[in-house]
Each structure stands twice: as structure tokens, then as C-alpha cells.
Amino acid sequence: MRGKISEHAAAARRPEPVPVSLESLDAAHLTRTRMLLTLGILGIGSTMVGVIATAFGSVHINLLRALRDPLSPDHAILIGARLPRVFMGAIVGALLATVGAALQALVRNPLAEGGILGISGGGALGAILAMALLTQAPAADVLVPLCAFVASLLSMLAVYRLARLEGRLEPFTLLLVGVIFNAFWGAAIMLVNSVVNFYFSRSILFWLMGSFEAPTWREVAIVSVAAIGGLVILLGYARDMNLLSLGDDDAAQLGVDIARVRRIIFVATSVMIGAAVSVSGIISFVGLIVPHLLRLALGADHRLLLPASFLAGAGFTVAADLIARTVVAPTELPVGAITALCGGPFFIYVLRREGRKSLLL
């Protein structure tokens, strides 16, 4: 018996460690080089999608003539319709994918996105009510998006207050309350839909399925401020999002002020979604599929995931919008229908292929 124990003690003596260089660890964590390279590639890719989307549309335009001759109809279409639309698709897509990534970190669940937390549903209801009630108002084109924005913030406040138990924002409760609100707003929209006249029904569909039809440059600018400002704020908390993945106790003992970080992420994402919904309605799946695929390809570090989602979300949504406006031109499909139709099956495919691991993330 004695001999056995000493043998174990001897076996446990460690061998001399082989020296390991710091560079050999580069593949296992986020380095500046990998970050810049990844973002560079995604940026170039999304820009290329943007150029293609600018060149093609329901009406053929000559890009060279449009740029050379400011009086040509090509120029008018490019500057007045095509470009704002591509930019709007890009910035809304960027925003939605970034918000998705941040919300998934917030609730520690890869199934979260703005739609699931009920925020965009509230915004859409606000827009629809404003449309139905304020038709005679002089500035309806400004009031409707404004109402959508305010309604999404009110919806956010309601979800936030109701999800708080004893002063703590629990991820699971938040997800549950959000899902319930999403269903509730959906029902309210259907209710409004069934009492307003046929003319409004079509506009209601616009809000429910999302569209980048005829945005103004001013709208593009407003959403850009929300998207870029939001990204910068969220990036400031990207490492805290990493730590939140370890659970509240571990994150707290590593110095994260959990209550504050949760509040900031929640408010920032809500304002971002509010801005997006107010101009383009509900576009689902972008916030789900883009961060998910990026996580599989790039790893979980939110310091890369957030800006990567921003760039890839832009490219993905511009491509979806290109399909939406060209595939059965001159009729337009709602872009939200395209993102869901392409995104859904692809998402399932990836989940199946990755098996159990991917579900766990």
C-alpha cells in the first residue's frame, strides 16, 4: 500500500515545461492583426456588395453617365433613389446585426434579437397607429417615424420594468417578457389591421415585413448617427460582454458593474432599434443570423464580433434588398420577407451541420 502511494507521488512530479513563445498562442485569442484583417476583408466585401447593388435595379442605369452628367436621368435615379436606398439598407442592416450580437451577450442566449425582445413590435405598432390616426396631420411623414421611435422606447421601458425582479435584470426573465411583448404587439397590430380600411392594410404590411422603399437622405443620416453612435457605445462594453458570458458572479468578481452594463446595453440597443424601425419597419433575422455565423467563423470575442457584425450586417441586408427589388421587378418584395426566407433555411442548415455544439454556442 505504501509503495503504491509513493509511486503515484512520483508520477505526479511534473516534467520540465517546454518553453512556449507568446506568438504561438496568437491563433487562440484576438490579436490586433487578426482584428484589422478580418474587419478589412468584411469591409471590402460589404462595399463590393454595395457597388453591385448600386449598379443593378428595376430600372437599368449607366453608372458612368450618372456620375459624369448631373442632368441625366441616370444621375437623378442614382442620387435620388438608388444610393439612398443602398445606404439605408447598409446602415439598418449594420445596426440590426450589431444590436443582435449585443443583446445575445446581454441575455446570454444566441436566440435574442430586437424582434424577440418586443422592441421593434412596439415601434411598428406606434407607426401603424400614427398612420391610422394622423392621416390629416400636416407633417405625417415626420410624425409617423417619430411615433415609431417613441413607441419602441416605451415598449422597451415596459419590458425593462416588468423584467426587473427585486431590482435585478435577469437574462431569462428579460427574454421571456420580451417574447410575450412581441406576441402582444403582434396581436395589437392585427387588431388595428382588421379595423382600418384596405388602403392602410398595405402600409401596415410595410411596417410588419420591413422595406427600404424611397428613403430620404435625412432619414439615412438619422439612422447612421444611431447606428454608429450605438456601435461606439457598445464597443466600450465589448469586453464586459465577454465577461458576462461567465455568469453574473464571475463577471462581478472580475470588476464588471453588472447592473450598469446591462442597463447601458439595453438602452443603447433599444434606441438603435427604435431608429431602425422608424424608417424601415421590422426586418427580422438579420440580428440573429449575422452574429451567429460570425461567431462560428471568428470566435466569441465581442471586441471583434460587434464591429464584424456591423460590417457583415450591412452587406447581408444590401444583398437581401437587391434581391427584394429585382427578382420580380417592377414589383417589389418586402426585404424582411427575403431576409427571413433566405435566413431561416440557411440558419437551420448551419445549426444541423454544426450539431449540438452550435446550439450551445
Added chain:
Amino acid sequence: MTRRPDNVALALTQVSAAYGQRGVLHDISFTLQRGEMLAIVGPNGAGKSTLLRVAGGSLRPSRGEIELLQRPLAAYNRRELARVLATVAQENPVAFRFTVLEIVLMGRAPHLGAFRLETRHDLAAALSAMELFDLVPLADRPIDELSGGERKRVFLARALAQQPRVMLLDEPTAFLDMRHVVEILRQFRELCARSGIAVVATMHDLNAAASYADRLLLLSGGARLALGPPDEVLTVRNLEQLYGVSVQIGRNPVTGAPAIFPGGAMKT
């Protein structure tokens, strides 16, 4: 390490704690010297984990004083605290697929400013922690592909990468195989001696605790039953009172520490 007041890493004075109305800790006092390793032992529900939570600042005591490095615990802000005190919980959930190295590097977070990536210095701290726990070959593996024991070592390495002065470990040797129990406890033993880190660890394995801890705190029903070196507190009387089973005490032939052999349940 000599017992001097300025060598005190952690001091609890008459600390009590409760969850709601239910008192869980009663009047616990001890001081931990720099470089000392204290094992907290006791049956399930004795308040071991609660004691760690209170000492780590995540649960406010209902009564009593706690001083960390001669400064009241309540006077630390979160990040200051995270730079001197590291905790490893019993359960270590991870929501997304981080790599082993990424998790260990998270221990550097309290030392980093916002928007910062880890520097070579941070990487070196993570690497030396991983070397200590045999984790270098696993550096790029996703955390969810690891076994329970490997995962535990990752979190111990993360706490070490924090470069704290005091470490609080909840069941650090649970899930570990025999080789790693011995290795890890000895690593902590050496760390204590070399860098003056003070370690408090809850443990179920009395023999491991007796072999590696300087002192043992026996907790029973949230109160202190005994505190002292293994030889003094691991008595038949104490252990039978603590666990309600009859025990025999021999000697570990390698370390010379007391070795506990549980017998049957005692008649009450």
C-alpha cells in the same frame, strides 16, 4: 511567513451572514496571513460557500468586519477589488464558445482599460498561469469541448492570471483526477510560499486538505467548530461531531499529515 499584523491578508471579525431571514454564518472570525493556505471543511450546507461569498464581497455580511490587506472590504471599488482578490466558483458556466486562452485572458480584465486588447504582458501572465496547470496544449480549444477537470483548471488559471494577493477557491479539486489534485494543491502550496498569495479553499477531501493546507477551519451549521493546523483540529472527536460518522485517524506515509478513514454511521 511570520505572524505579524502587517502580514495579514484577510481578516474576518465576528462575521455573520444570512439569506433573507435564514442565518447561514454565525460569528466567524479568522485571520489569514500572506502566503498562508487555509482550507474550509465541513459537511454540505455548513456555510462554506457562503463564507467565501462574504469574504469575496459578493454577499454583504449582516454583522461583523472584513478587512482585505488591512483595508475594509467595503472601501474597495469593483475593479480595485478584482486586482487583489480572485475567486473561482464551484460551477463555471460559459455562454459562448470562447477558447481556453480567451477565458484565461479574461482574468486580465481588471488590469485593462476600455477598448484595449491584451498586451504582451497580459499574454505572458496568462501563459505562465496556463503552464502551471498543464493548459498550454489546450490553448486554442473551445471551452465546451473540455472535460470537467480541464475546465476547472482553466478557471483556476484565469484566477491566477488576475495576479491577485488573495484567492478564494470553492472546491478547487472537485472533478479533478488524482494526479491533478496533487499537482494543483502543490502548485498552490508553492505559489503561497513563493509569491505570498493567501489562499482560502473549501474542500471536501479531508486528506488533501490535511496534506496541503497550513490551517483548517472546521465549519458546522455556519459556526466555527475548530481552527488550527491539521494535527490539532483533525481529531476523532471533531470529525465525528462534524460529519456524524465514526472515523479512524492514521498518518499519510508520504506527507506525514493526518489521514482520515471514515467508518460507518454513528448511532445517535
